[in-house]
Amino acid sequence: MIRRLFFELHYMLKKARWDTGISPPELIEFLEMQPPGRALDLGCGTGTNAITIAQYGWDVVGIDISTHAIRKARRKTNSVGAKVTFIQGDVAELKGIEGIFDLILDIGCFHAITTASKWEYARNVQKHLGPNGFFLLYTWLQQEIDGDKSLSLEEKLLKLFSPCCKCINVVRSSDWASHRLSAWFTMRRVP
Template sequence: MLINSNEQLLVLLDNVLREPQNFWNEFYDQTFKKIPFFVNKPDENLVSYFENKIIQPREVLELGCGPGRNAIYLAKQGCSVVGVDISDKALQWAQKRVDEANVNVDLMCANIFELDLQEESFDFIYDSGCFHHIAPHRRVTYIELVHKLLKPNGYFALCSFEEHGAYGGSAISDEEVYIKRSLAGGLGYTKNQLREIFQSLEAIEIRKMIAMSDEDEYFGLEGFLVGLFKKID
């Protein structure tokens, strides 16, 4: 392929590094496995934003919604929710959960960088586990996507691997990603790195995720960082 645009270069690098759709379909086809992220509970930080009335959104987009545990919680809070994931297996599972919960969630199978959604149409964008699978060359595109789709004064939040976390969080440099042609299972970040990456947004909170037990009604694991940011225009 003769590269003659930045977008063609990005797509080429995507194909070198991105975990393909088949990988995620196989991952989400293992519903019998005791993978922590498979529980049907919302993230503890997401719940805290609502219970503390930090956010009160109506229109919500979840990037990398997986089997829908957070999307369902958001719908139960009265939000109009769009959940996007690249894995149709994950979305089949999510739709089953959505039906069982008797809520409405608009589920879309798509690459987040190929979304065709109206600009500034969401009060809140949430990402639980997608960002740490984004390669360095796509960070700017990711931030541009958030800015494009968020309404003025809207909120963005994420839950991401911390460096050297128990479930992932590679500390390899951006340069090593391309030398090794791998994200090493997912990139880990520090609080300062997240603050720097999302410096175009106002940081409301960046902290460690609170670990929860199997008996708790919310999801939380050690080795993750959570952040809440606001778009200021």
Template sequence: MSTLQGSALNKINRRFRYNLCYFGRPPWDTGISPPELIEYLQNTTPGKALDVGCGTGTNLLTMASYGWDVVGFDLAWISVLKARIKLLKAGVKGRVLYGDVSAALQPGTDFDLILDIGCYHGLSPQERANYRRNLARWLKPGGNYLLYAHLKTASTALYGLSEADFDGFSEFLNCHWRVDSPERRPDGGGGNPASWTLFERRESTTRGC
């Protein structure tokens, strides 16, 4: 088997297992929006928001409750269905799409906020490059990108956010703030090293982070 074939099979297997998780309740689907998102929403004028890897729609509902027009998409068709039902029951006129963040998905090109909680850090290097190109198209100048991701460690191979990823984002984004700390686990224990980062889309080539 060639390296390319092996990579494709790994990708298919990963997506299959991810979809299976939503037949139950995945551990990351807490049903509660994180305080970092709440604080951002409390201090920002509402606009148009995109949730990348929206899961069952918890954060879509939270953003809508603060006056945002919301769009979300996810790779698990079961989570997309659950999110659509959740928005419908809440009377929220948002859109939830099925799609791959590293493919030619067209959710729009003028978002004021793009939210990613736990999507980017699981992608392959090529998928990450495609994601960043999509992000540059979807987020309008002056718009914000709020990212939560596990950080790469010595014990991980491809998984996790690296400093090289931050360099990739800095090609078209300025960093407002970054906070690294262990992830918050439901049992109260410490988890993987993780980072919350707020970026702003710019038009110039001036960098800042």
């Protein structure tokens, strides 16, 4: 409830600092190399990345906890003529999301959900990621996944998604806005 209020206020009162309006080059590079399919944008915000994916010919569904963000996303989509289905909802629950996806994208949502929600989130990625599908995840590496101190946060994250995904690439960096350690994970559904 508090988390939802935080995001509602950011999208309602001002431009959220994480909402750059620009899709990252890692996503563009992926889209240029892959044939279109069905995509799910987790924590889609105002729809920038969902719209970009749709412009590459994909059938896209975006979900975000913020009603204000979803309203802005729908307006943006209509103004550029893209076709994206936007759903207001919790990424850990994915109510209203059906079927499988060739691409599941999360740019900056995973690190904003509660530790308890991360497990449900991972189960939903496993449930909705299709055969040989890709899971692209950009997240901070300074977060808690569980109480186990024997593994690094990166190792915990990979372990969390290991029942369904194999990590094929990790690009570590520092988040430009928060100066936190971050990484792009490219994972693929294991048969």
